[in-house]
Amino acid sequence: LLVSLDQAGDFDEIIDVRTPLEFAEDHIPGALNAPVLSNEERVLVGTTYKQVSPFEGTRIGAALVARNIAHHLETTFADRPRNWRPLIYCWRGGKRSGSVTTLFNMIGWPARQLNGGYKSYRRATLDTLDSLPKRFNYIALVGPTGSGKTRLLEALNRAGAQTLDLEALAAHRGSLLGAWAGIAQPSQKRFDTLLVSALRTFDPLRPVFVE
Template identity: 35%
Template structure:
């Protein structure tokens, strides 16, 4: 059986990672880019677990083997196709245990040579959490800060499209970090999945500076690694400004894309009721009910968000983003001022 350590994954080109855990395990977290070819479906895994708890290890193994045997022809066919298209096929489960071991043995007996990730996802996670610090050692941050709605996320997306190095924490977390942060966001990201996505983003940075948004230690339920947050606090802060009209427009564009957002806003208003007070809370609910969305957004900006806005570090630059293309151009100039190490392919 061929095995590979987690850190060796990045030495291989033309590879595909195969997560053989159940679909729900895969959906909760997996190595970015991996595909899911489960040995057991969710319900099958539950039954095996029940047998293990009530009848013991051997009974659970026997039942698991009987299920796997019935799927071998389909599994072999799937792996043959993967081998036809990739030089390396790497298999992993949670901790490199029975699922990946037995599958690799069965594949080998059928003449299908794959590689097993030693220690499984758990070993991969241990590796990336340790290596994040190494990845950050040579990176400095240009930190975009500014009041709600000025367009920080929009600007980060534009900079990324231009090929500049960007760490978009809110996009990775699928949360905007406020009480309204999940409005219109249907994808749930676990801490483990966020850490994996963050690590892959950091691996993609080959400049000495990168853009990042000013965030607190937590983005919704996601906790930022301490080393990343500290590095961000040491960065060059750039405050973005915008008109109230544009701020309202940006928020409505960002938050109202997905059906059902109104109910999510109502629930979010309930959570900040104690901060708004009974009168303002009732007024905000009425605006939502009467579909006075622009009025509601302006009301919340003025009565809640702007009053709570604080800059943790004095900005070195202040840029007006009413003209978003001009704002982008100014940020690129700042990047050029600071960044001395970047691929020659970048249009400097």
């Protein structure tokens, strides 16, 4: 039931069963978060596993996961059709995604588990960052703070040029103005994902404008 990351496009939906905190830090683009353990439940299971026994931690974890999967079946996935084909992943393709994949297949959905989980996706993202940016020719907009570089970049984008707005991806102005009010900055992992997603939309035959 294991598939590799390059087969992700063959599925109707990608389901991330990690905790909301893990999902917020970074996730595969387009993935839906359906956690089988809450943030607090994961801490409880991990603490019990280490401080009491692996058996007790696994027993508690199994009960929580089963309860949460049941809830998702009654709510999140209640309207999915008979031939729905989801790809499931967790942190490293272990018990969390394995349990969901097994149960989905018992129901009749041809679900598959991402081999290596999010960790395999993260490795692929870093590998892509080593090679993909080198495919493009960049035109850098330079000048002192307040000279209108961002406004020019936005105008170029409206005119149809390929623009890479690193400040927007990072939710942070590269000047004294600092972070954008009311907008949380992404983690480094999330920034890397957003950067790769942006680069994949570009045509290597056309220049990319960047501030």
